[in-house]
Amino acid sequence: MSSLRPLPRSLAPLPDESLAGFLLRLAHHNNVSPGMIVRHTGLSTHRTALIEHISVSQQYLQTPEQAVEFARTTRLGQDEVPNLFLAPFGSRYGPLDGSLMRRPPERILHSNRDVFRHWSRFCPGCLAGDSDIERAHGGSWKRLWRLPPVFVCFTHRCFLRHSCSECGHLGLEVQGFSLIPRIKDEDLHPNQCRTVVDGAPDRLNASVCGARQDEAPTPACSEAFLETALGLQRELLEVLNPDGPEETSSIGWMIDANQYFIDLHTIAGLITLTWPAARDLVISDEHTQILEHDALRREERRHRLQGERGKFHHFHALASPAADSMAYAAATTIAHQILQSTDLRAQAMLAPVYAHLHKLQGPVKATADRMRNFPRNSPPLRSFLTRGTPVTITGIQRYATARDREWRPSPVVGGLPR
Template sequence: MLVTSLPRSLDPLPDESLSGYVLRLSHRLTLPPGWLMRHTWIGSLNAHGLLASNSALAIALPKDVTTRVALTTRLHPDEVAALTLACWNGRYPPITRALESKAGGRRRAGDWLFRSAARFCPECLAGDGSLIQQQHGGPWKKTWRLPVVFACLEHRRYLRHWCPGCHQAPDASTGSRLVARVGDAGLHPAQCRNSPQPTEGRKRADPACGTRLDQPIVADPTPLSQDILSLQARILRHLSPDIPQREASEYFTDLQLVAALIVMTWPEALHLIPHSAGMITDRYLRHLAA
């Protein structure tokens, strides 16, 4: 198989997701993400001549696609595989189940896996100040795709789940695709790629929302307590090799069961939760019940 390597590439950032890497590299190449996805086999043309790329590829890539991406981007296959959630197979049960279950040859993401990077930390997206991250932004992180990750320990803040411009989740236009608006070449990786909400007079060719999601927040209305930070740190530790795989798997299974019990019996557990987190939980569950 003859594969032409790209003239320029990028080193993956720590915890970077596959979709985030595609956005950063296509931005560096000043090419639409769709061109890069087709060139690396992450995407392919469907029967209608449109680029198709399933969001389940964020969980794991087929071996031939991993090889193609590695050769094209001059990365090691292990670096390519590390962009997916498969690195937590056997440790985080929803990923294990997604890898084991297929429908029509495609993996399905369960309720405890976000189909795309639905939450984010603006400061992380802004980058670490290095030249490459000043130009192309910081990472869209894999951990943000896990519902058990709700805070950024480095910046001591809850993750955001909406775009301040269009007031939608930043992946609302993605659907079952890995990346939204794959034909747009001019968007920065930290810009919202949502299409305008359908209204009379709007066309599919209308530009994306385009709001920068990497702008710092002057004041977070819900500061994190040390208890919440400690809980998030404990959860993240179970994703690391520091904890035996079986112990981690049992921990996350127990976490799912406890969460289900809290939801079913709410507000019986309200007094067990720190005040600020309890109020957030109460608002969320009342919203779901409405």
């Protein structure tokens, strides 16, 4: 029999609430530190000095034994517990599908740049909440905010923030070893920035930012840019929806829905890696300005990472999904437009990108080649990017993973199949 007793008080999870967000609210409700909740719910896998610790990988999935213990000690239903974790998204979001990525659960988030595993975007209005319990303990830090394809809030009609308006650090950014920063601090509200701005993160007397994330301004943009982003978000959420279509279109061919986001990030990554090659595909001057600014920030980050970590060339900084929600939307608008076209149209649209790729040398070219031939890309896209010619059944079936299903052209061009 377990020695852990149920907590004196619990909370009902909020819609789409993440594990980190629920632990923060539950700790605040019980007037203890999040680390104390981790210890008393059986979440910690450490039984020594790091007993008040939860690893980044644990936000993906619990073991069955942990799930039973967590449900009992938090007084949650067995059906409520899985909805705090990222694993259920795997059926719709390929980067979280262990069978597609060919990784065990404990490794699915390792070096997975298609998930914000060490931090979270956020909507200040959602964190402020609209009920008494939310006003007291904070609103929902949503699971979906950890996925790059979720970049706007429909409820508050705004782009999500990715950083604190006071210290500039990423939302709920991991400092040290634990998923929740300042996990032993019981004085911080769930909506306060927990970033240590002076001193070692594990020292209780270190200075913390403490700014209220629910009071931060939302990113500013024109109404036209926001409307375009809302339209794109609706289409991407349709693919993410568990009740959505099992297949969707990619360069004129039907593919599994969860593989679409891998294709999307591959094309968007090639666009940002070769920017400004795709400038003529941008739909407005505002999109262009955002992508120009994003390109400068990416290059600065690459140089900073290279300086911090030695000789390894951090070219992933030039191609990974952008943290900034508006920059992500600007690049993804182009990528989505390309994928929703035919292979012939996509070939014409990507011609400037290909021309730029042919001029590349060294690590940048190697990065681009890996992206084009990434084995998790859908077989139609992989054939298209590596051969540079229209897609055929023969070209698709060159790949062993493509031989166990029927491939057919998309019946719809320019939008998601109905």
